[in-house]
Amino acid sequence: MTINLHGPLVLVGAGKMGGAMLSGWLANGLAPKDIFVRDPSPAPEVARLIAEKGISLNFSAADLAARKPAVVVLAVKPQLMGDVLPVLAELVSPDTLFISIAAGTSLFRLKELLGGEMRAVRAMPNTPAAVSRGMTVCFANPLVTAQQRNIADMLLQAVGDVGWVESEPLIDAVTAISGSGPAYVFYLTECLAAAGEALGLTPELSMQLARATVSGAGEMLHQLPDDAATLRKNVTSPGGTTAAALDVLMGEGGLSPLMRRAAVAARDRARELGK
Known part of the structure; x- marks a missing residue:
């Protein structure tokens, strides 16, 4: 599998899960020049990877918006969403897919924080993603196109298997089985x-x-x-x-x-x- 996107990918949050996904994307051919990471304090091993690959770190939201990202992956802790997301509101556009892996954070809450009619996928991964044997289950809001759903599938398959549910409340059941x-x-x-x-x-x-x-x-x-x-x-x-x-x-x-x-x-x- 080779990852090809029509624009840059923005990773917001570079902890263990964000770092696992970043490693998977690089291993599957996503070019470092097309990746932008926002995190004031990345995990040490992720910081080393970012430096080694020459990945752009902590660009302003305005600069990122000008580059018209194809995907924004939200990998920050749920309790930080209120501080982090409003700053990213200008990234919302019909051409940008938001993928959130924040546990317990609904798509309604994301819309409250980001504003606008965002195209968003809520995903629940699990920790075996760190060894590329993860299980991620996703729910897409009605604005997500078939192409964007395929993009989410492709990005998340870089760290393991992917499944989908058609009702967002089922993500809580997924959390109980594969997340925990x-x-x-x-x-x-x-x-x-x-x-x-x-x-x-x-x-x-x-x-x-x-x-x-x-x-x-x-x-x-x-x-x-x-x-x-x-x-x-x-x-x-x-x-x-x-x-x-x-x-x-x-x-x-x-x-x-x-x-x-x-x-x-x-x-x-x-x-x-x-x-």
Whole structure:
């Protein structure tokens, strides 16, 4: 995949997620001369990348508007939106697509801060984007053209898979599953390692086993066409050790209802933050 745009790309916010996307765009052929970054204090590793590639940093909004950017990616923390976005209002035009990855920030709120009839996509990525294995789900407002939707798809695919929803409130459900989901997997790894220690294994070996098992199983999900249920059944012999463990995990009060409660809690909190 080679990224081609009809105008410059402006990245507002150069933290870990913004930096991950920037690395992905450069790796997929987006020319450094076509990228403009606005951040008063980029993450150190992103600052090094910006300097190494000769990317323009902290141009004024007026200069950026004169260059007619094709895309403005908003990668700042939600609590900073009120300070950052009004300054960028002059970038709003029919030819400029805004992509926001700010959690809990609705497109209505973006319009309040930017003014004008902006063409905007709200996106929810997750942290595996840092290793180009992210999952991003998007919602586009009605003004976004088919071409602009394809541009958003192309830019976000640089850090992993991309999906779309046709209702903005569903982004809160996405946040609960994939946005927060990596933390659930990391906690599962912690719990698996702790269970190994309880069975007499050393902490070091327990964590090694847990990490390798979780990452290996994840790679099987990534590479093989089988669904998760089939992969589970393939490793479960009737009456065997795995079946004994699954009787606990799949029993009453087991992992499925617990995960549903956790996801509901995350979704509800996302809704609260978006108000």
